[in-house]
Amino acid sequence: MAEPPAMTLWLTRRAFLKLGGAAALGLALPRRAAAAGLRPMPHAHLLGRTTTSLRYYQLPTRSSPELGYYVTDAVIPILEQAVGEADPPHNPLWLRTNRGWVHSSFVQPVRERYNEPILPVPAGGFLAEVTVPFSQAWDFEKSPARRTYRLYYASTYWVDFGDTDSNGVAWYRIYDDLTGKYYFTHARDLRRVPPEELTPLSAGVGEKRIQVDLAAQRLTAFEGDRLALSTRISTGVVEGDTPRGEFRVERKRPSRHMAADDPTGAGFDLPGVPWVCFISWTGVSLHGTYWHNDYGRPRSHGCINLSPFAAKWLYRWTEPVVPPEEDHVASEDGTRVVVF
Structure with missing residues (x-):
């Protein structure tokens, strides 16, 4: 991911514009897993993100030869799902990658989908969700700018401002409701959640x-x-x-x-x-x-x-x-x- 250079503290439009820098397989759920109440990874999710370091094996069991390990936040292809060793007992679902088999418990199903930035951001901002495995957030109140959080797939944020830097890269500003601070991330990594996806379900149904x-x-x-x-x-x-x-x-x-x-x-x-x-x-x-x-x-x-x-x-x-x-x-x- 491109690293932005320093940004002035007050984030004026002029200062923002001065910012420079380069900033298909179907997966069927095995019958035994379905009977156990497990759900398959959706067909569109042919990628996974490891949420911790994770070992991969020759077969879908920890008793088979260990072939290596993925570091945290590795983005891996998911080629197949299978019922393997039931360890832990509640989840026997394993995933085959291009290197070996990993247990599904710490693999987040993800996509990598980029979006057309919405600029200017409308008054009041909008809710957005991350549509890539992770997007890097930056704190521009420091000089030089520093990395802060990784924003993970399916997480949501309130976008209140956006613009492009001197290289034409679009950025969104997001609000941190815990710290009260603002961070910036690549606009293409976030999708505006449209109003029709927020309308009530079964409205008017009682009980x-x-x-x-x-x-x-x-x-x-x-x-x-x-x-x-x-x-x-x-x-x-x-x-x-x-x-x-x-x-x-x-x-x-x-x-x-x-x-x-x-x-x-x-x-x-x-x-x-x-x-x-x-x-x-x-x-x-x-x-x-x-x-x-x-x-x-x-x-x-x-x-x-x-x-x-x-x-x-x-x-x-x-x-x-x-x-x-x-x-x-x-x-x-x-x-x-x-x-x-």
Whole structure:
């Protein structure tokens, strides 16, 4: 990725324009995996991003010869899916790459799709999602400019400004809702989420409710007695991290920077967490996940981890409704959520 040069502190339009620098296989889900409730990687996702360093093997089992390892954030081709060694037991799905077999738990399905920048950015900005494995964010308040976060596929951000530099490269400015700072990233890496993708699902349908089964690590959504969604999840690792009881969706945000320090080193710092539905004042929420693909067992700090697709569906389906031009909404009468 091209590295931009220094930018002046106040980011005036003139200073911005002075910025220089070079800144097909179908994958069928094996029957045994389908019977276990696993979902295949969509056909369009023929790439994966390793969310941690990951060993690859000659066969889809850890007892076969180890051939090497991928570093974190390696972008790898996915050539085949197969049921292999069931270790961990909840997920026997393995992926074949051009080098060997890797377990699917820490491979995020991704695409690499570039977008036509929207310039000028309309007044009020817009919500955007990353459509490449990752995009590098930059802090231009420093001189020279410095790298900050990597913005990962399917994460979401609010874009409030954009322009092109002296080399014709388009950039978006995004707002960090945790730190209050602004960062820049390549505009082609982000797609504006159109209003039609934010319209409510099953609007006007009464008696919506969500059930979260901690033992089964599964979320189900109902419209009356009709099942509307069933999906695997990951909840809190420690008993009680995800509280049992009856809740309401009380706040919603299409994007949230989540972070927490931990003296044991178990903290986290996750910008752009997508499609967040808070159910408790303590911060417990339903949200999309880009840092693992390991649904079906507890592994969160208390939140209910969902695939980005499932999280977006729930965001649109639940009450209260967030208008496309807004970045949050709160209500005391949101959709009922039962955790047991």
